[in-house]
Amino acid sequence: MALTDHSDLYGSFHERGMNRIFEHVRAKRPSLFNYGTQWVADRWEERLCCPVEVAPEVLQRNNPVVTVEGHLPVPGTGGVYGLNWAMQVADVRIDIHPGDGGLPKELGGELHDQQLSLFVKICAGVGCPGPRAFEQFPPAPQPPFEIPGSEDRDKPDRDHDKDDLPRDEPPALPVTLPVEELACFELDVYATAHAEVRGPAHARTVELVLDGLEIVDIAPEGLENSLECYLETMLRYVVMPRLRILLPVFVFDLPLGLGSVAVSAAPAPAHNPALEDDQLKVFVDMEVTP
Amino acid sequence: MADITVAASEAAFQDFFDHVRDNFAFAQADSVDLGPFTAGYDIDIRLKDGSIDLRGDNTVSIKELDIDPVKFEGYVGIDLPGRCFGGFCILPTPWGCAIRAPRICVFDDDPDIALTLDLAPFLRTEVSFIGSLLTQYFVNPNRPPGMDYLTAEDAGLENQWQVFIDTETVDIDLFDFADIAGDLLEAALDTAIDQLLGPLPGWAKDLVKAIFGPVIDLVRAILDLPDDLDEWLSDLFGVSLGLGDLVTQVLLDYFARQYPISVVEDPFPILGPSNGLIPVKVPLRDFAVRVTDDEMVAEANIG
Numbered sequence: 001m002a003l004t005d006h007s008d009l010y011g012s013f014h015e016r017g018m019n020r021i022f023e024h025v026r027a028k029r030p031s032l033f034n035y036g037t038q039w040v041a042d043r044w045e046e047r048l049c050c051p052v053e054v055a056p057e058v059l060q061r062n063n064p065v066v067t068v069e070g071h072l073p074v075p076g077t078g079g080v081y082g083l084n085w086a087m088q089v090a091d092v093r094i095d096i097h098p099g100d101g102g103l104p105k106e107l108g109g110e111l112h113d114q115q116l117s118l119f120v121k122i123c124a125g126v127g128c129p130g131p132r133a134f135e136q137f138p139p140a141p142q143p144p145f146e147i148p149g150s151e152d153r154d155k156p157d158r159d160h161d162k163d164d165l166p167r168d169e170p171p172a173l174p175v176t177l178p179v180e181e182l183a184c185f186e187l188d189v190y191a192t193a194h195a196e197v198r199g200p201a202h203a204r205t206v207e208l209v210l211d212g213l214e215i216v217d218i219a220p221e222g223l224e225n226s227l228e229c230y231l232e233t234m235l236r237y238v239v240m241p242r243l244r245i246l247l248p249v250f251v252f253d254l255p256l257g258l259g260s261v262a263v264s265a266a267p268a269p270a271h272n273p274a275l276e277d278d279q280l281k282v283f284v285d286m287e288v289t290p
Numbered sequence: 291m292a293d294i295t296v297a298a299s300e301a302a303f304q305d306f307f308d309h310v311r312d313n314f315a316f317a318q319a320d321s322v323d324l325g326p327f328t329a330g331y332d333i334d335i336r337l338k339d340g341s342i343d344l345r346g347d348n349t350v351s352i353k354e355l356d357i358d359p360v361k362f363e364g365y366v367g368i369d370l371p372g373r374c375f376g377g378f379c380i381l382p383t384p385w386g387c388a389i390r391a392p393r394i395c396v397f398d399d400d401p402d403i404a405l406t407l408d409l410a411p412f413l414r415t416e417v418s419f420i421g422s423l424l425t426q427y428f429v430n431p432n433r434p435p436g437m438d439y440l441t442a443e444d445a446g447l448e449n450q451w452q453v454f455i456d457t458e459t460v461d462i463d464l465f466d467f468a469d470i471a472g473d474l475l476e477a478a479l480d481t482a483i484d485q486l487l488g489p490l491p492g493w494a495k496d497l498v499k500a501i502f503g504p505v506i507d508l509v510r511a512i513l514d515l516p517d518d519l520d521e522w523l524s525d526l527f528g529v530s531l532g533l534g535d536l537v538t539q540v541l542l543d544y545f546a547r548q549y550p551i552s553v554v555e556d557p558f559p560i561l562g563p564s565n566g567l568i569p570v571k572v573p574l575r576d577f578a579v580r581v582t583d584d585e586m587v588a589e590a591n592i593g
Contacts, residue, residue, distance in 0.1 A: 002584035004299035010585075017293025020592040021560065021572055028570045029561060057440055061568050259313055261306075279291075286302050288309035 007266030007283035015096045015116075015278045022092045027055040031067045036086030037176060039127070041066035049184035050090040050123035071176040072126060080140055082176050084127030090186075091121035096275050106214045107192050114275045115211065120189045125182030133177045188216040189231065195273050197265070204265070205244045206273060210235055259290045292576070292589035299585050300344045307342040311355065328367040328401065334360040340417075346583040349422045349458065357417065362410040367401035394494055396487065405478040421455035423579045423586070427556070428452045439557055440568055451577040451590075452550035557593075 003010040026033050030052055040047045044065045054065055071082030095103075095118075099111035102119075111117055129137075192211040199205050213232045218224035252261045265272055266283040274281040298306075314337045321330030340355030377393030433447040442448055487495045557571035573593030580587050 002299070002582070003295070003297040003587065004302070004585045008299050008302035008305075010295070010297040012295045014291060014293045017592040020293065024572045024592075025561065025570050029567060031567070057438060057568055060438075061440070063567050259309060286298075286305065288305050290309075290313060 006268040008286040009263060009284040010282070011284070012279045012281045015094050015280075018094050018280075019092075022094070023053075026089075026092070027053050028058060030054050030058060031064045033089040034066045034086070035069055035088070036066050037071050037084045037127075038068050039084045039176060039179075040086045040182070041068045047182060048086055048088060048123070049125045049182060050088055050121075050186070052088070052090075071174065077140060079174055081137065082174060083129070084176055084179055084182065085125065086182055087122065087124040089120060090123045091119070093119040095119070096278050096280060098278070103192070104190055104214045104216055107190055107212045111192065112194075114271055115192055115194045116275050116280075118191045118193065120191075122187040122189060123184060124187070125184035127177070127179035127181070128183050129177035129179055133179070137175055137177060187218070187227075190214045190216070191235065195271075195275060197272070206265075207244045208240055210240060259288060262287045262289060293591045295587065295589050297585045297587045300342075300583075303342055303344060303586065307340075307352075311337045311340060317361075326369045326371075329365065331362075331364045333362045335362070336360055344581050344583060344586060345420075346581075347422075348581045349420050350455065350581060350586075351418075351420045353418050355417045357415050359410040362408070364407040364409055366403075366405045366407070368403040368405075369400045370397035370402045372397050394490065396490075403482045405482060407478065418459075419457055420459045421457045423581055424454045424456040425578050426452050426454065427577075428550075439571065443569075443571075449556050450550075451554040451556055451574060453552040453554075453579050453588075454550050554590075 003012075034044070034048060034052060036044075036048070041064065044052065048066070052065060058065065066086070072085045073079055074081045074083065094116060095111065096116045097111040097113060099117060101110070103109055103111065103117055107117070191213045193208045194211060196207055196209050197204050198207055210232065213228050213235065215224055215228050215231070218227060252263070253259075263284045263286050266285045269283045272281075272283045274283075315334070317334040319330065319332040321328060336358045338356045338358045341353050343351040343353065345351055372395060374393060374395040376391045378391050379387035379389070380391055381387065381389040428450040430442070430447045430449055433442050433445075433449070437445075437447070439448070484495070554574065554577065556577075557573040559569050559571045561570035563569045575591040575593040577590040578588070580589075
């Protein structure tokens, strides 16, 4: 049986190759996978929660390993105080039906036909300040207590007292409370999904549809459910919509001004794209135009 | 099983072949100045008919592809040395010449003879060939040892996977250009000389031809052409203008082994450079192309 029995062109991508590509992207564009404060970025080798494999050329060309973000604000301090933090996508693995095993029982334990799973290992941590940091950086001045019945007696003086408060002064510079290291944790996240073709014939799109999501071994159950709900919402509203591919036409120009090739999804195969045999398979028809 | 597999059906290849054939156009003009001669050509070649066949022995066959010359013209301009005859004194007197023979000058223009040879009817020919696809890894010879892939990319010295058509048989039935052009030139010269001498009275034409001999011999004598006009034309068009090789070369450029039909950069870029960040490129390993009766398949692994 020929690969192109159902289409003009055929392409397949084995999960092994996809995972190798993930590894290359993580090593050569690490700032896409590692986020944290400047303190983390300054000595990322020691301060990130999980070790990072960085391609030598990244460092030779002075590319960042960590994308620097602001500190984690302490609510109620008016943005004055914040904590160091880091979050890493430490590993990404794709597994296409038939599965390699290891899928959590909450997701059915094994992949169904035309299904894939995604494993993401997240390493994260927050810089918890010690007693010395608390002494060095006291809370911002608070207004004095108001003693009941003293309003009228002290009114002239209170106006004077108010002038002692840091009123109308520019806010103090934000302070990221110093730490020695981050308090780290790891999360193993599994998601299962399948591909669907949606939309009208002239504007069909291939979309990844999330089937389930599971964060392994978090307690209590309510916290796990809440985190999973948050992640799933983010995936459905942010990640999945960006993974849609418009099917009708991709156009490639031919060399020497010989025209162009327009490719579109072939209608014949039962599943296109197909997720089977550890591969993503794509069946495409072609039309050559001047 | 390879990490990446791409296949194209024979029907897709036939569509692609038809499109390339129908949109193929090669037009070129050139000329050379050889003293008393100017010679040149003006050609516009298209392709038609033919078919492509993928074969189970890992080869591709193209059959009976016609070369269709929309224009295939050669031209020759000849500047003959001016000649004057007559004007001699028939009746001299002590006071001078009383009667002179008429003085006739010919070949005053430049060029005196301009000939256009329409060779298109003689270039109806077919090309057939069988070739196998060959994949080779090209290490850029200008890349110094130890140069990393990013520096090589900056310098335009990337390594490549290249796919060639390794030609097994080529059948290009090219015409004998010099022979055809020689016949055409002799006939055209004969006519041109008569036209050139057209204003002269008949007796004067006869006189010129009588003096200078047959027309072709006339041109040969005046211009010191060799006796073997075919060989001379072959040299003129084949060596001086390279026209004889041109058609063959154009076809071989498309079908011969020294020009890859496909080039894949290695390592292969999957994310371009962005805001000072290096591109993300992945090494391709074991790149290979094969042909079956039904399709052409390219496979590669990610290194």
